[in-house]
Amino acid sequence: xxxxxxxxxxxxxxxxxxxxxxxxxxxxxxxxxxxxxxxxxxxxxxxxxxxxxxxxxxxxxxxxxxxxxxxxxxxxxxxxxxxxxxxxxxxxxxxxxxxxxxxxxxxxxxxxxxxxxxxxxxxxxxxxxxxxxxxxxxxxxxxxxxxxxxxxxxxxxxxxxxxxxxxxxxxxxxxxxxxxxxxxxxxxxxxxxxxxxxxxxxxxxxxxxxxxxxxxxxxxxxxxxxxxxxxxxxxxxxxxxxxxxxxxxxxxxxxxxxxxxxxxxxxxxxxxxxxxxxxxxxxxxxxxxxxxxxxxxxxxxxxxxxxxxxxxxxxxxxxxxxxxxxxxxxxxxxxxxxxxxxxxxxxxxxxxxxxxxxxxxxxxxxxxxxxxxxxxxxxxxxxxxxxxxxxxxxxxxx
Numbered sequence: 583x584x585x586x587x588x589x590x591x592x593x594x595x596x597x598x599x600x601x602x603x604x605x606x607x608x609x610x611x612x613x614x615x616x617x618x619x620x621x622x623x624x625x626x627x628x629x630x631x632x633x634x635x636x637x638x639x640x641x642x643x644x645x646x647x648x649x650x651x652x653x654x655x656x657x658x659x660x661x662x663x664x665x666x667x668x669x670x671x672x673x674x675x676x677x678x679x680x681x682x683x684x685x686x687x688x689x690x691x692x693x694x695x696x697x698x699x700x701x702x703x704x705x706x707x708x709x710x711x712x713x714x715x716x717x718x719x720x721x722x723x724x725x726x727x728x729x730x731x732x733x734x735x736x737x738x739x740x741x742x743x744x745x746x747x748x749x750x751x752x753x754x755x756x757x758x759x760x761x762x763x764x765x766x767x768x769x770x771x772x773x774x775x776x777x778x779x780x781x782x783x784x785x786x787x788x789x790x791x792x793x794x795x796x797x798x799x800x801x802x803x804x805x806x807x808x809x810x811x812x813x814x815x816x817x818x819x820x821x822x823x824x825x826x827x828x829x830x831x832x833x834x835x836x837x838x839x840x841x842x843x844x845x846x847x848x849x850x851x852x853x854x855x856x857x858x859x860x861x862x863x864x865x866x867x868x869x870x871x872x873x874x875x876x877x878x879x880x881x882x883x884x885x886x887x888x889x890x891x892x893x894x895x896x897x898x899x900x901x902x903x904x905x906x907x908x909x910x911x912x913x914x915x916x917x918x919x920x921x922x923x924x925x926x927x928x929x930x931x932x933x934x935x936x937x938x939x940x941x942x943x944x945x946x947x948x949x950x951x952x953x954x955x956x957x958x959x960x961x962x963x964x965x966x967x968x969x970x971x972x973x974x975x976x977x978x979x980x
Contacts, residue, residue, distance in 0.1 A: 584907065585907070585963060585966060585967060586907050586908050587907060587908035587909050587960065587963055587964055587967060588908055589908070589955065589956055589960055590953075590955070591910040591950070591951050591953065592772075592951070592953070593953060593955050594771055594772070594776055594953055594954070594955065595953075595954050595955055597776065597837060597841075598840050598841065598844065600840040601836065601837045601838075601839070601840040601841060602837075604626070604836035604837065604839065604840065605833055605836045605837050607836070608626060608832045608833050608836045609833065613625075613832060614831045614832050614833050615829075615831060615832070616628070616645075616806075616829050616830060616831060616832060616835075617800075617801075617803045617806055618832075619806065624808060625806070625832060625835075626832040626833075626835035626836040626839065627645050627829070627830050627831070627832055627835040628806060628807055628808040628809070629808065629835070629839065630645050630782075630830075630835040630838055630839050630842070631643040631644060631645050631782075631807065631808060631809040631810075632808040632809045633839060633842055633843075634782050634784065634809075634842060635784060635809040637757075637842060637845075638757045638759055638760055638765065638784050639757060639760060640759075640760065640765070640784035640785060640786060640809075641785070641786045641788075641791070641809075641811075642784065642785050642786065642787075642788070642791035642809050642810055642811060643782060643783065643784045643809040644782070644783045644784075644791065644794050644795055644798060644807075644809075644810075645780070645781070645782055645829075645830035645834075645835060646780070646781045646782070646783060646798055646828045646829065646830055647779060647780065647781065647828040647829065647830060648768065648770065648779045648780060648781045648828070649677065649744075649746050649766060649767060649768025649769070649770060649773070649780075649781040650677040650680060650681055650768075650781070651781055651828040652766035652767065652768075652781035652782065652783040653677065653678065653681035653716065653742070653744060653766050654681040654684045654685055655783060655794050655797050655798060655826070655828065656716075656742045656764040656766055656783055656785075656790075656794065657681060657682065657685050657687065657714070657716070657742065658685055658793070658797055658826075659764070659785075659790045659791075659793040659794040659797060660714060660740050660742065660763060660764065660790060662682075662685055662687050662714055663685075663686070663687070664685065664686025664687065665686065665687070665688070666686075666687045666688070666712070666713075666714070667687065667688045667689075667690050667711055667712040668682045668687045668688070668689060668690065668712055668714045668715070668716055669689075669690050669692055669705065669708060669709070669711065669712045669714065669715040669716070669739070670682060670689050670690070670691060670692065670715070670716040670717070670718060671691070671692060671694065671700050671717065671718040671720055672691040672692060672693055672694050672925070672926040672935075672937050672940045672944070673694035673698060673718075673720050673914070673925075673926075673940065673943075673944060673947070674718035674720045674744070674926075675718070675720070675746075675922055675924075676922070676924050676928075676929065677746075678716060678718045678744050679691075679926070679929050679931075679932055680929075681716070682716060683929075683931050683932070688932065688933065689926075689929070689932045690708060690711050690712055690935075691926045691932070691935050691937060691940075692704050692705045692708055692715075693937050693939055693940040694720075694940045694943050694944065695725075695943070696870070696872075696888065696890075696943055697723060697725070697872060697873065697875075698720065698721060698723045698872055698886060698943075698947070699720075699723050699724065699725035700717060700718075700725050700730070701939075701940070702725065702726065702729055702730060702733065705730070705733065706733050709733065709734070709737040709739055710737070712739070713738065713739055713740060714739065714740045714741075714742065715734060715739050715740070715741050715742070715762075716742045716744060717730070717741055717742065717743050717744065717762065718744040718746075719743065719744060719745055719746075719747055719748040719751070719758060720747065721747050721884050721886055721949060722747040722748050722751060722880055722881055722882070722883060722884060723872065723878075723880075723886075724748060724751060724753045724758060724875075724878045724880070726753075726875070726877070727753040727754070727756070727761045728753070728754065730761075731761050731762070740762070740763045741761065741762030741763060742762055742763060742764045742765075742766065743758065743759045743761065743762045743764070743765045743766065744766055745758045745759040745765050745766060745767045746766075746767065746768035746770075746773060747773070747881075747883070747884070748880075748881065749767050749768075749773065749774040749775065749845070749881070750774055750845050750846070750848075750849045750881045751878070751879055751880050751881050752878075752879040753877055753878055753879075754877045755879075759784055760784070763785060763787055763790060764783060764784070764785045764787075764790060764794075765783070765784045765785070766781065766782070766783050767781060767782040767783075767784075768780070768781055769781060769782065769834070769838055772951065773883075774845060774848065774849075774881060774883060775838050775841045775842060775845065776837075776841065777834035777835075777837045777838050778834070779834075780830055780834045780838065781830075788811035788812075788815045789815060789818065789819065791810060791811050791815070792804070792810070792811055792815040792816045792818070792819050792820075792823075793819050793823050795807060795810055795816075796816070796819055796820055796823035796824075796825065797823055797824065797825070797826050797828075798826070798827070798828050798829050799825050799826065799827030799828060799829050800825075800829075801825065802820065804816050804820075848954065849881050851954055852881055852882045852883050852952060852954065853880070853881070853882045854958060855882060855952050855954070855956055855958060855961045856880075856882020856883075856885055856952055857882070858958050858961040858962055858965065859885050859950075859952065859961045859964065859965050860885065861965070862961070862962055862964075862965020862966060862968075862969060863887060863965050863968060863969055866968075866969045866972050866973060867972075867973060867976050867977075868889060868892070868972060868973075868975075868976035869887050869888070869889060869968075869969075869972050869976075870887060870888040870889075870890055870946075871887055871888075872886055872887065872888070882952060883951070883952055883953075884949060884950060884951050884952055885949075885950050885952055886947055886948065886949050886950075887948055888943070888946040888947060888948070889946045889948060889972070890942070890943070890946040891942070891946065892946060894915060894917075894945070896975050896978075897913055897915060897945075897946075897948070898913075899975045900948070900968075900971055900972055900975050901913055901948075903971040903974065903975070904967060904968055904971050907967045907971070908967075909950075909964050909967050909968060910950070910951075911948050911949065911950050911968075912948070912949040912950070913947070913948050913949070914944050914945075914947040914948075914949065915944060915945035915946060915947065923949070925944055926940075927941075950964075
């Protein structure tokens, strides 16, 4: 009998009871706005910022409405202006170049390697084109961050890290988001903490932190932040930094704080599922697994593999055959954007670039979510299905 998977690739785990109780407490008192506090109350948002700063080892943290808002705020806070050029990955998701475009700047795309990380040789060749790199740790893959920071520091290029897929990850023990000037994180439903939407920004730079807080819509209430620089930092920026309101509210922060306390345990669970899939797919003819570097501590909330140099029709056949057996795969080589699988050549607001080496890799990237609602047995079954269908198409002459 042909095995079939019946799980749901978009179903997350329930919000923890502790988080539900905290959210209900906020709804009962009705003070949802982050600056609406009772006497002596610190507030869920300020406490989340303080706890996330401690979690990452950052001096300052700001909680905002979304990961995309965090990215755009980081760009503004480091001084990116309309007309500026900003380096970023050719392999990323649309909110990253979207954040660049939202501030009137122009994305300059840097190639991707078979490790699914930014091509450091291509980056080095383009460092003279911009003074900021928005580095996307796309789908949870970290490049050699020591080497990247070495070449960016030598060129005077400011690094903003998009850590939407790497909250809880690290390179050589340094948490993702702590190598560059600013680290930005997402708390959207499919990320590592779930508040539906939400974002976090961390930095050790007091001027960047002060500007980000003013940009988020603090008015002159910055003293109500617990993970912020002192009032003297705001004296320099408070009159010339626009209010672009994007604050997080207490309801979302209340949901997130218990999840943050449990994140390390969740990472262990994700990685057990990832490793089960990886083991099941290893040595599949025609399929290339992404090798994880020893220096990388990763969070396996999704898995990618490459069908390099396959004909498009053959890749489509694999996707269709897997889908017929209940396994939902996404392909970054699809000619038209589908769901989140758009590419640098899909974003018509950015200048056209020629990246033939990256095009070859993008044409082979297949992606799959790994929700924690899957058991280890589910993951082993999924791997058997993918292995069988890739093998069948390969044998037919992919």
